[in-house]
Amino acid sequence: MVDERTRYFRRLRRLRNSARRWSVMGGGLAAAAAVLTPYAGIGLADAAWAAAAGASVALAGWRWRDHKALAALPAPPPPDPALAGQRLVAAVERFPAGRTVVHELRRQRTRYALRGSAVAQAWDRLDRAAGTLSALAGRLTGPGEAAVLEAAVAERWLRDLGQRVASVERAIPLSPVDQRPVLASSHDSLAGQFTEGVTAYERLVAAAAGYVAEDGQPVVDERHPTLTRLIEATDRMRGIAEGLSELRRHPAV
Known part of the structure; x- marks a missing residue:
């Protein structure tokens, strides 16, 4: 997503380039009309050259006027880097692969913040269990x-709760000595x-997981219809092959 500041300067650049093009074209057409106008008077072709030159000069003037009016306006402030980052993340998360990458980066960032904490191992267990449940969710x-x-x-x-535990743990060495036992x-x-x-x-x-496993089990002593088919x-393919x-070993006479 393009921010307002980028959109402003992009429009200003387009107006300037358009004004320059029409200025060059108007000057060229005016010079051509002046050179090609016969001394005996202006013919139909010469009138077309003159009209094109006049139109180009007029368009160039309008473009320069629009450019000057836009340049007189204050440029929008630069976007907040945090908002720009959020827009980028939102754009990446629109794709399944991007969503997976962003989720993994967030998980690694949180895990890095909990390194050395008393809940680090339990946090890893929570990650594994959450990943397992995510894989089972579609069948529940x-x-x-x-x-x-x-x-x-x-x-x-x-x-x-885990992040709160880690925050309290980091604050214990910074607290007064008489308050450390309470925090601990x-x-x-x-x-x-x-x-x-x-x-x-x-x-x-x-x-x-047990629910998913039992839900997929057939009735006792019965095979699943797909397995039976x-x-x-x-068996049919084996019989045909045999x-x-x-027939190949004993061809019909």
Whole structure:
């Protein structure tokens, strides 16, 4: 998406280039009309040359006037770099591959911010479980859809909690000595809550995987219709191949 400042200078450049072109064309046509006008008077062709020259000069004047009026206006301020970055990310995310790349970059950035934290390993477990659930989400129909919504809410809460734990952990060395035990106790409580939440999330993902596995199981002692048709097609092709081989070995007399 083009910002207002870029659009302003682009329009100013187009007006200047257009005014220059019409100025050159008007001057050339005026000179040609002056040279080609016969001494005996102006013919029809000479009138056309003169009319084209006059029109070109008039258009050049209008373009220069528009250019001067636009140049007198203050240029729009430069866009905020943050907004420009957001527009770029939004443009990239419109494509599936770009959306995957942006998601991975965000995940790596957050993981880098949590390096060395007490919740780093639990955060990695949350990433793996969330990726697994994302792969299963398309097959979780019926009651499974409610579980996907609950998991999405839980994941957002857990990620916010994990970042909060890391922030408190970084603040402990900066706090006064007499306040560190209180912060350390709060940090341990939050970290324990985060780890417990990740464990519960993993159990939900495991239950979702079990649902998907059982939903795809056929009735006991029965084959899936697709598997049955596949076996029958294989048997037919094998029979045809054996029949052709038999005919080749014993051709009809």
